[in-house]
Amino acid sequence: MTTSRVFAADTEDGVALMDLRTARGAWRFLDPVGAGLWRRVVSGTPREQAVEELVAYWSQRGADPDQVRADMEALADQLDADGLFAAAPHPPANRASGVRYVDVGTRLRPGVRVAGHMGLGVALLLLRCLPVRLVVRTAQAVGRLPGRAASPEEADAVCAAVRRAVGWWPGRAACLEESLAAYLAAALTGCHVTWVLGARFVPQGAHAWIATAGAVHGQEPVDRVWPYRAALTVEPSN
Incomplete structure (x- = not known):
């Protein structure tokens, strides 16, 4: 089980930082310039050196070095104060090879339909009563419960079951x-499936989903x- 409470989705368009120390979880999006500072510091470069490297880089491209330094120091102060330099980067190889769309018209076994309603009820209870970091620990x-890896069809079925259950939920x-x-x-x-929390930049936003292999x-x-x-990612351990 990970002990980190700050996680990063690092992309070519910037870095999205997810902070589980807040009750509901909070996202902070850094543009490519801010991401450059963040990457340097989390990779071990001293903060002051990272700022000066960026000042030199942007000065060579015509930017005012004093303005760049002031902007970078202000951002570094904020990230440092918020504890976001302690983020745990996610391994970069996490692009899915396929996206499967929900089909609420799928024929479902009675047990899967019941599981969809129960899963939704427990999920709503957890997310309304516990801070997100404890929800992640529960997940x-x-x-770690006994079980096998879900097939793509089984994962599709539980998604359809949950979507149907949502139709009965008034909230x-x-x-x-x-x-x-x-x-x-x-x-x-x-x-078992994998539960994933992530982000995108174009357009900017956060998302959560389940995944099977690929x-x-x-x-x-x-x-x-x-x-x-x-x-x-919350991976099954069995």
Whole structure:
């Protein structure tokens, strides 16, 4: 189980930092300039040296060195004060080879339908009563339960079951609630998927989803732009 509470989704368009120390979790997006400072510091370059390297780099391209230094020092002060230089970068090789879309018309076994409702109920309870870091720990504990890796079809089925259950729920259930519910529903049916929290930059936003080997599940072609880059993955340990 990871002990870090700050995670990073590092992309060519910038770095998205997810801070689980807040009750609901908070995202901070750094543009390519800010990401350059962050990457240097987390890789071991002293903060002052990292700032001066960026001052030299941008000065050679015509920027005012005093302004660059002031901007970089202000950003470094803020990231340092917020503890975001302690982020744990996610391994870069996390692009999914396939995106599978949810089909609520799929025929489902009764046990899968029940698991969808139970998974949604537990997910909503956890996310409303516990800070996100404890929800992640709970999900990690679920990943240690006996079970086998879900097939793509099984992952699709739990996504469809959760989506149907959401239709009966009078409140709002977004990607965080739905993905956690699908993760829990899969465990209730005796199989495991991976729960992922990540971000994108074009357009900018955060997202949560479930995955099997090489594919993400439960997406909608009308409102999902891929790829996202993972910041935190909860992997099954059995």
